[in-house]
Amino acid sequence: MTPLEPGLAATFVVRRGSGFVLDATIEVPAATTVALVGPNGAGKSTALEAIAGLLPIDSGKVVLGDRVLDDPATGDWVSPEERRIGVLFQDYALFPHLSATDNVAFGLRCSGARRPAARKEAAAWLDRLGVAGVGGRKPRRLSGGEAQRVALARALATRPRLLVLDEPLAALDVTTRTRLRTLLGEHLSAFGGGRLLVTHDPADAFVLADRIAIVENGLIVQEGTVAQVRANPRSAYAADLVGVNFLVGTATVGEVAVAAGGHLTIADHAVSGPVLLTIHPRAVSLFPEPPHGSPRNTWQTNVVAIQRLDDRVRVELAPPLAISAEVTPGAVADLGLAPGTQVWAAVKATEIAVQPG
Amino acid sequence: MNAPGRRHRRGALPIGVAGLAGIGVALVAVPLVAVVWRVPWSRLAAVLGDEVVVDALRLSLATSAGAAVISLVIGVPLALVVARTEIPGRSLIRAIVTLPVILPPVVGGAALLYAFGRRGIVGGPLYEATGILLPFSGWGVVLANTFIAMPFMVLTVESALRGLDPRPEAAARTLGASRWTVIRRVTLPLLRPALVAGFVLSWARALGEFGATVTFAGNLQGSTQTMPLAVFVALESDRDAALAISLLLVVLSLAILVGLRDRWLRSW
Numbered sequence: 001m002t003p004l005e006p007g008l009a010a011t012f013v014v015r016r017g018s019g020f021v022l023d024a025t026i027e028v029p030a031a032t033t034v035a036l037v038g039p040n041g042a043g044k045s046t047a048l049e050a051i052a053g054l055l056p057i058d059s060g061k062v063v064l065g066d067r068v069l070d071d072p073a074t075g076d077w078v079s080p081e082e083r084r085i086g087v088l089f090q091d092y093a094l095f096p097h098l099s100a101t102d103n104v105a106f107g108l109r110c111s112g113a114r115r116p117a118a119r120k121e122a123a124a125w126l127d128r129l130g131v132a133g134v135g136g137r138k139p140r141r142l143s144g145g146e147a148q149r150v151a152l153a154r155a156l157a158t159r160p161r162l163l164v165l166d167e168p169l170a171a172l173d174v175t176t177r178t179r180l181r182t183l184l185g186e187h188l189s190a191f192g193g194g195r196l197l198v199t200h201d202p203a204d205a206f207v208l209a210d211r212i213a214i215v216e217n218g219l220i221v222q223e224g225t226v227a228q229v230r231a232n233p234r235s236a237y238a239a240d241l242v243g244v245n246f247l248v249g250t251a252t253v254g255e256v257a258v259a260a261g262g263h264l265t266i267a268d269h270a271v272s273g274p275v276l277l278t279i280h281p282r283a284v285s286l287f288p289e290p291p292h293g294s295p296r297n298t299w300q301t302n303v304v305a306i307q308r309l310d311d312r313v314r315v316e317l318a319p320p321l322a323i324s325a326e327v328t329p330g331a332v333a334d335l336g337l338a339p340g341t342q343v344w345a346a347v348k349a350t351e352i353a354v355q356p357g
Numbered sequence: 358m359n360a361p362g363r364r365h366r367r368g369a370l371p372i373g374v375a376g377l378a379g380i381g382v383a384l385v386a387v388p389l390v391a392v393v394w395r396v397p398w399s400r401l402a403a404v405l406g407d408e409v410v411v412d413a414l415r416l417s418l419a420t421s422a423g424a425a426v427i428s429l430v431i432g433v434p435l436a437l438v439v440a441r442t443e444i445p446g447r448s449l450i451r452a453i454v455t456l457p458v459i460l461p462p463v464v465g466g467a468a469l470l471y472a473f474g475r476r477g478i479v480g481g482p483l484y485e486a487t488g489i490l491l492p493f494s495g496w497g498v499v500l501a502n503t504f505i506a507m508p509f510m511v512l513t514v515e516s517a518l519r520g521l522d523p524r525p526e527a528a529a530r531t532l533g534a535s536r537w538t539v540i541r542r543v544t545l546p547l548l549r550p551a552l553v554a555g556f557v558l559s560w561a562r563a564l565g566e567f568g569a570t571v572t573f574a575g576n577l578q579g580s581t582q583t584m585p586l587a588v589f590v591a592l593e594s595d596r597d598a599a600l601a602i603s604l605l606l607v608v609l610s611l612a613i614l615v616g617l618r619d620r621w622l623r624s625w
């Protein structure tokens with residue numbers, strides 16, 4: 001077990017020239033993955049730049065462990081090259097003129113290693129990340145998945161105290177993404193320091209993160225474990241984000257045995273093995289009687305909780321298929337829905353998105 | 358239904374456009390062909406071996422290469438400052454250093470005289486202190502060439518810098534690279550195509566420099582008479598020599614342009 005690295009505690013305000021203001025508190029304890037999630041333009045990249053030292057903050061304080069990295073009030077400032085914060089940039093930002101090995105060796109060379117030693121260690125990192133064979137290639141000859149792991153090796157090789165990942169899976173196609181998400185999770189767990197994961201994809205937060213911080217319009221609107229945020233989303237965006245139903249299971253010819261219990265019929269007959277299912281709450285219908293119709297999946301369950309969000313209502317259903325349904329206030333009244341009410345749920349097989357996992 | 362008609366290949370242009378383009382090609386090609394046509398091929402070796410021509414060629418190559426190197430060493434930092442910093446008066450600096458591109462070279466030469474001539478605002482004190490005189494010397498040619506050629510370097514590199522993805526440089530910082538290391542190991546390698554293009558362009562421009570050179574450095578065979586100057590003089594005295602040197606300049610310029618293609622401009 002790697003000794004625990006200190007965590008990040010950042011409370012800061014950054015004003016950008018465009019008039020955009022980011023006012024955020026972001027804490028990343030050691031050995032914890034925090035997902036910073038938000039729509040485009042919400043301030044995720046600005047937060048990343050402020051933490052990495054690529055952008056000075058206007059007020060507040062950025063602290064990593066016992067070291068103050070940026071504090072305008074006292075004038076404390078640690079430049080990015082001295083912060084020991086590893087960054088996995090969006091689209092990876094590999095050095096196009098250097099081979100994969102030399103990309104990874106770059107940071108080691110900067111900390112004083114001689115070229116042969118740096119290359120040797122870089123090769124070991126590539127091996128650890130499962131891309132030992134690509135060392136001699138330039139970035140333009142790497143696949144998206146290989147580039148991602150080379151970039152991760154490059155960030156990890158400098159032995160950072162905090163790892164920041166900016167949309168690490170966005171550049172990959174869907175099939176690769178699911179596989180590499182699982183793999184990335186393993187590498188993140190092996191890294192002892194804090195992990196800040198910037199993403200717009202709820203699946204990343206669901207699979208990889210211990211905690212989630214939601215940023216909207218330059219403010220952190222909610223922070224907590226995924227379950228906490230799901231139980232009480234404070235904005236429509238948060239509800240949409242965490243409200244999407246994720247289920248893991250094993251597929252065999254159009255049928256998925258859900259890990260938590262129960263079976264679901266899916267439209268895709270080609271996929272088999274571990275899968276990640278995504279069901280939007282809007283795709284879940286509720287009936288007072290057993291429905292007879294086209295939906296392939298119907299089951300009897302109980303209402304666990306009801307949440308009103310503006311003009312929509314989220315209805316949480318009981319395990320084993322503990323998913324939520326989104327209905328109108330009128331439907332709630334018609335069906336007399338309340339915690340404990342017995343209902344039939346229905347989901348069309350074609351509404352279940354299946355990703356191999 | 359589409360009316361039947363002639364099938365056009367994609368990118369086909371109206372005939373008028375092609376005609377005007379043809380006039381454009383002819384405008385440049387015909388004079389070049391005329392030079393080649395009139396070159397005294399039988400006397401070529403003798404004319405090119407003439408002392409005046411050899412001196413001019415040697416001087417031209419040395420001074421233009423010197424100007425290109427100085428443009429590289431000074432012009433690249435200048436491009437970085439103009440493209441990357443937010444110092445006050447940045448756009449004014451940019452305007453001033455690119456002015457020689459459109460300024461009549463003879464005006465540049467006169468301006469150089471007022472600055473670096475024996476009674477110039479810099480040249481005067483310099484002469485009194487050290488006895489060094491830039492005008493009418495080989496270094497004067499280099500200075501005049503640099504004055505005219507450096508803007509090409511600055512503009513080429515600046516435009517490349519503006520199009521550069523900033524993230525590899527940011528990544529280098531987070532990996533522990535100092536600002537200087539980032540420039541040396543990331544920025545400059547990424548700029549390589551622009552550095553080569555800027556170097557070649559400024560070299561070619563320096564090689565053809567006439568107005569500023571003749572005004573500031575004069576026209577002394579062996580010390581300041583470059584090839585363009587030699588052509589001008591020869592037109593009055595020895596037409597065959599003028600044609601031979603012109604041919605040499607055309608060949609050199611073509612070689613530079615061809616060398617600029619593909620290999621050196623390739624990015625990754």
